[in-house]
Amino acid sequence: MMSKSKVTLETAEKLGLDSNEYKMIREILGRNPNFTELSIFSVMWSEHASYKNSIKWLKKLPRKGDHILAEAGEENAGLVDVGNGLACAFKIESHNHPCAVEPYQGAATGVGGINRDIFTMGARPIAQLNSLRFGDMKLERTKWHMKGIVKGIGDYGNAFGVPVVGGEVYFNECYNTNPLVNAMSVGLMEKDDMISAIAKGKGNPVYIVGSSTGKDGIHGATFASADITENSAEDLPSVQVGDPFQEKLLLEATLELNKTGAVIGMQDMGAAGIICSTSEMSEKGGHGMKIDLGKVPLRQKNMEPWEILLSESQERMLVVVEKGREKDVEAVFEKWDLNCVIIGEVIEEDRLYFYMHDELYADVPASSLVLGGGAPQYDREYSEPSYFKEFRKFSIDDVPEPEDMKEVVRMMIRNPNIASKRWVYEQYDTMVGTNNMSTNFPSDAGLVNIKGTRNALALTVDCNSRYVMADPDVGTQIAVAEAARNIVCSGGKPLAITNCLNFGNPYNPVVYWQFVKSVQGMAKACKKFNTPVTGGNVSFYNQTSIDGNVVPVHPTPTIGMLGILKEKNNQMSMAFKRKGSMIYLIGRSFNDIASSEYLATWHKIEESPPPKFDIEMEYKVQKVVEDIIRFSLVLSAHDISEGGLFITLLESAIPKCLGFDITTDAEIRRDAFLFGESQSRIVVSVSSTRETEFIDFMLQQEVPFSALGHVTRGEIRIDDVSFGFICDLKKEYMTGIENDLAE
């Protein structure tokens, strides 16, 4: 049996620990660890579980706010007061590495994991979002990733029964080998019903509930903390298998269990399985546990103690219950036909004892394993790469202006980064729960009705990683600003964010520089928009090593933002309502095509700084738009992002099949005016009866605005030249991605 076998430094290195960490473990234990103990440290001190390479910088993010009920790092997810005695739990998490080698199961279990984080706190998940990054659309590998990942998210989430209300999909060759799959879940509960992830009270029983434990996903956390290589497929047993049916039962049972009042604490089992939940809950409560692994329900024979401890089998929870209430707890799980077995008890000392029947296999201090306790924390080196200054040398004057703008339009609307993501989102149940207010009124953020109140939630995920690549500080500020802008354009007020930080190898000084700058930019923007960071996750090692060349993905700090509509009548759609409405631009256009989709795809230039962005102006623009929506001065609002003004107008025109007739600005190059991506701009439509009022109001603001033109019955005209009819453009736009996939 391997579990008790002796280990050496070589074993430690094979498990991903370095010599210094091995030394620390021997000091903590005062002796040599056995294989089980070493495995425990290796997963708990992996990047994925310990944040050892990132925590120093994450601590600098703003985390406090009057409305924050659970701060980052305190519980399984952040918790925000949303009024009416209700609290919203929300979090985003990556599942990149599993998806790279097994797209379907990788994505499915990602959805399962993030939802468990929400309902383990006692909240019912009511909405999901996801942010997906794939490689070059022409590659077979990309199509394989895309089909598998989308189906995996759909099959799991659809059966689990939580609507997808928003998301984003990007394509870039930096994600060829290593796609990014970030899933966000949002739940709602009564404020006082929160279940904490804590173990306390000597003698209280410790239960494992839900699915049986198998050999799947062993060392998954370690797997997620290493580079993806061409040999990664050999790590397939590190990928878990999902069962949404079990998850659905577990959800209902958990919420019912909470009503019994017998629960002391609960934590789901995700990365690093039993060892992670036992150690984190114990450390939080300042207690320990005595666990008999022989009592854990297993789905396969001959599992060794270390395998049971580290298994990442899905759909399981660890629950600490008040002694004497065992019958009440067991009745709930019997009703839902789920396992519910006592595997140990809470003890007073800071110690975890793992037995297999009567034999002791591991004896470690709980606090030594976790972040903030004994887990190592590192200060990594970083240095500014030469490309950063190179990119700044870009000048629009060196780029020729295309003669035929119609040709550019045709290419842009078929571009998979611009074209409709219908092929993706129609595979997700977006309406279960009967709370998605954006189905019939599309808006920049997904709006979720809170039944029985006047409130609605506004949710969005955003990150343009090309901007972040060009300048991680400014690019990340833009990601936060865009998320806030989407919420404001939908009639909401930004409240808080969760983040998913996807980067390359942290030991690479350039990657680490991108990480540090990005966190700094996020801190600035979150302070400005008063949106504290409530948690999230860090995913390093997103890169590819093929034939010895290591290529990190673009730095991709995905922002998931929560906002609120205090009055759901303020719901604002992006869709033009009727012909004859006047179209206005709020914010200012610049002679700027930097980092635009247009520059990258038409001119094939990737080396440029981020688009024009001024956080003060952004804030002012958002405040003005908040007001004009509140005063009902506009019929639609839609922000300008990828593809520039033209694509924004097109997206506003498509839902009701209307057109638009606009005039460009003589001061600005036409390509920059139509396709440039300068930030802090919002397109609104105004009814002719309220136009004077709108103008009067805008003249009193410190924000530039200008008339663009008007909404037509269906024709698209720019400077008196016809660009065709909306029906034809819509067809191209809607089918771009499915045509690419069929090729």
Place this chain on the structure above:
Amino acid sequence: MKFGIVIFPGSNCDHDTVYVLQEILDQEVVELWHKDSDLQDVDAIVLPGGFSYGDYLRSGSIARFSPIMVKVIEFANRGGFVLGICNGFQILCEAGLLPGALLHNSSQKFICKNNYILPDNNESAINLFLAKDKALKVPVAHGEGRYYASEDNLSKMRQNGQILFRYCNEEGMVSELHNPNGSIENIAGVCNESKNVFGMMPHPERASDDELGNTDGRLILESIIRTMEEKKVSFYN
């Protein structure tokens, strides 16, 4: 009226259906747990959407063996109103209460979107009070929704007015272009011969709340309620 909503493990439209019937349509609602065998004197039963027992084998194939279904089948055979929505429709077909079967969508993909349906006639409680020429916007969300029945069955169903709804466009035109799943003859919903058991793939409960901006589905549920109320009045008279 008193509605019973059957809850199987894996049902996920149960809360939505309860909400619409109770809060929006002001009906009395009780939940019927799959392990129970007491129908609690309900006037009508709804089998909601979801993935009963995970639906890993074939949608609805396990649910039909649950204790509550024995009672539901008895209730239906006595003439009680039973409506199956989405997974509920699949279960009713598996249980033999409705003709035909629901196969994997022709695209082999799950599909969720707004779709229009047209009442085929006004012969059943569920479409009695609907305008025959007005398309209703009612969303679909399923992986196995391609309705199939043999030609013999279909011709009987046509003659007997058992085809409830067909997929169409906004103007009510029924064509293959507007068929989301490849259903034979664009069929979106059917009933049994005695017109008391109804099944439909589109979700009327998802189009019933003013706050979501579409209430076309409410007309379908209201049609059943109104028929039942009128029947009850005539019964007592």
